[in-house]
Amino acid sequence: MAQRRKQFPFDEFESQWQKRWEDNKTFSVPNPGDEGFDADKPKYYVLDMFPYPSGSGLHVGHPEGYTATDIITRYKRMNGFNVLHPMGWDAFGLPAEQHAIKTGEHPAVNTENNINNFRGQLKRLGFAYDWDREINTTAPDYVRWTQWIFLKLYNSYYNEETQKAQPISELEEQGFSREDIDNRRLAFVAETPVNWSPDLGTVLANEEVEEWRSKGHTVERRPLRQWMLRITSYAQRLIDELDDLDWPDGIKMLQKNWIGRSDGAEVAFTIDGEKVTVFTTRPDTLFGATYMVLAPEHPLVDRISSAGQKDEIANYQKTCAAKSDLERTELAKDKSGVFTGGFAINPVNQEKIPVWIADYVMMSYGTGAIMAVPAHDARDNEFAEKFGIEIIQVVEAPEGNEDKCFTGNGTAINSGFLSGLSTSEAKDKICAWLQERDLGKETINYKLRDWLFSRQRYWGEPFPVAWKDGNHYAIGEDELPLLAPMLEDYKPTGNPEPTLSKATDWVELEDGALRETNTMPQWAGSCWYYLRYCDTGNTDRFISEEAESYWMGKNGNPGGVDLYIGGTEHAVLHLLYARFWHKVLFDLGYVSTPEPFHKLVNQGLIMGEDGQKMSKSRGNVVNPDEVVELYGADSLRLYEMFMGPLEQVKPWSMKGVEGVFRFLARVWRLAMETNQEGEWVISEKLTEDEPDKKANKAVHATIKKVEEDIESLSFNTAISQMMVCTNELTKLDQVPVSSVVTLLQVLNPFAPHLSEELNAKLAEAFDSVSSDELANRAWPEFVEEYLHEDEIEIVIQVNGKVRDKISVPTEANKDEVEKLALESEKAQSFIEGNTIRKVIVVPGRLVNIVAN
């Protein structure tokens, strides 16, 4: 069977250019102090979310973001920036460990294989990464600094007065006890109810639970002693400091909601002389509190429940404890609860109200106790109706509101000294009243919990910590990295005992101390990788001061990573964790900005050809390798950028790939044609004559448009403009070489292989064409004059409807245009019989004649 001739020989030249870039280190960028570093150039740091090198290799979603950053990288380089554009591997993770359990092969081996595969795939797409800066989170020289940063967290506390992290040694100097100090570390041990997954053999962070559950794993709540990171101290800063970031509003909102600030008050009730504090966001409704609810796990439940209720209470507590979170929320829409037999005194009116326990109140939020105001809270209302508890209205809704249970702002009624006040006035007044009597105070609560940081897996960074006599202590920085030992058997223990505990030789230290056997979660490595890229090989520091200050510093910029592109799935995980670590490092003086990522862009998901999410089971997965094989890397890159707006979700189309492939072939044929023997030779149509007006206009309009579109990340419209330009040039009988080369220059960031290849071929044939690589040249400047038209088309509307189009000199003034428009016969035929009321002239666009 005859081989179908390729429209252009991408399979021959793409790999050659890739090799050349690699051999010449075309995209390596020196650091301050290095040879070849040009301090006069401004810096630009473009970052991709680095991939987890899975066994299945790259999918089409990866090149979407990576091509976008690649275009920016190449474009910024051409515009005189020192561009940092690195790539690496987020390589700790469960699949490699599962593989080890199955085969007995060390996870590092499997990880290495996967990385080699990923690297090869990325290189075949021609990305302009500085491969000298490649990092791997599992490499000892990386683990070393992850552990080092952990020790910074361990050895710091949050000073509430200065609102920043400070060295723990300050507390030692102030004579705090060991226990107090340990309780204030940013990395600390606590026994709390955690998310334990028996089949994964590890605990999970709140942020991770949903993901694993959706993959079919069970997750249950269980009290365990674990390492935690005090992210809650940063809750307010993590909200406030979002303001100056150039992030999508949606992502900011997601983070804010996740952190979940609510403003309210704590109010002290008394039960049998025992003080019980509740948290409420509506202290103004205190007069409407008709019962109180404690969380089933509330420590006071035992003491206050009456003898007659004890059994029922105990039963209910047992049922709740056995329920998973899922059952307690999604499945249990119905309210349940038990009366304790106890009564609480409402401080504002001394009313005795019944105290219940119910699982709609969570021990982990607020104080684990609420005052229930069934008239103005939907949940309390439902509960009160079910159990027949009194409902007292204390807020009058504004006119027109008919809600059965009004939860908005209104006017206080039946509320003693608050009656008649607006909700916000009443809040202020009651808070002041409570505060005066020492019965309560204004409080802010956050949904955010401290970050559960330990895992029971093998394939993660060990904690640089050991235990002796029940106390933990940090191992010396000089002992880092602390690497996990080889194991015969990587199987989880099946209970919360970490896998590493099997390595008894490793665990037991000479002085009788025992190593911590938990490991860090996969997030640890990604919390600071963007810093390591700045100074990859540094063996003295995680990042040098000079490198940090140049790449991450302000230098007249907003500071931090200038552009960060990745998927939305990390909105509340990686992006929140990394911001937290960065702020700690900032407080301790290691980095120069409070935020790591100045501008964030989320690329939209690429769906399958059927419009469904790509998945193996649906059989709609597109393999990028196959696309490269059939159409070349440039086609894949170009297609993914042409599909639609970067941030939008969009379906794949193989026909669409063919479309951009055809476009590239047209560009190719602008410069090349086949001779009698069927070989590619320089096109006869090319000329070294000066481009005429038409050619200049086409090319310079393209420079302008592509430039604007790259700046706004509107790659799809930039490509469409280049298509227009190519079509225009193709139509010419004589094609000016200089015009073609300029088109190749603006196309280069998008389709680097083809554009370089053609430029090289043209350079051989024409003296006027430089043989310098396009990648190293300056971005062309468009000439405004070439864009100028002598005549422009003006639309003539009558009563807002287009009736005619006329050509007028560009310089024509309003009156002239109006005059010409009124002379239009077509327009007149529509005006006939009516009087002209008004004529609107929009210069350069249209004339609208209003007549009736």
Add this chain to the structure above:
RNA sequence: GCCGGUGUGGCGGAAUUGGUAGACGCGCGCGAUUCAAAAUCGCGUUCCUUCGGGAGUGCGGGUUCGAUUCCCGCCGCCGGUACCA
């Protein structure tokens, strides 16, 4: 439920501060080239039409000389979150 996003031809998608709706690409149709096909090139392609025009950007209103764009009220789809007091 709440929060966010989104809705434009047969399809992916374009449209400066409100100013020619449908750029560009796909698909489709017709033609050229060819022994034939592929590839390529050219033309056409929102719908309706009595060929004068008329309608049209999820639906219903409003502001305006003029609305895909601004305002009010609905509806659909996608994502996040879910008893957070």
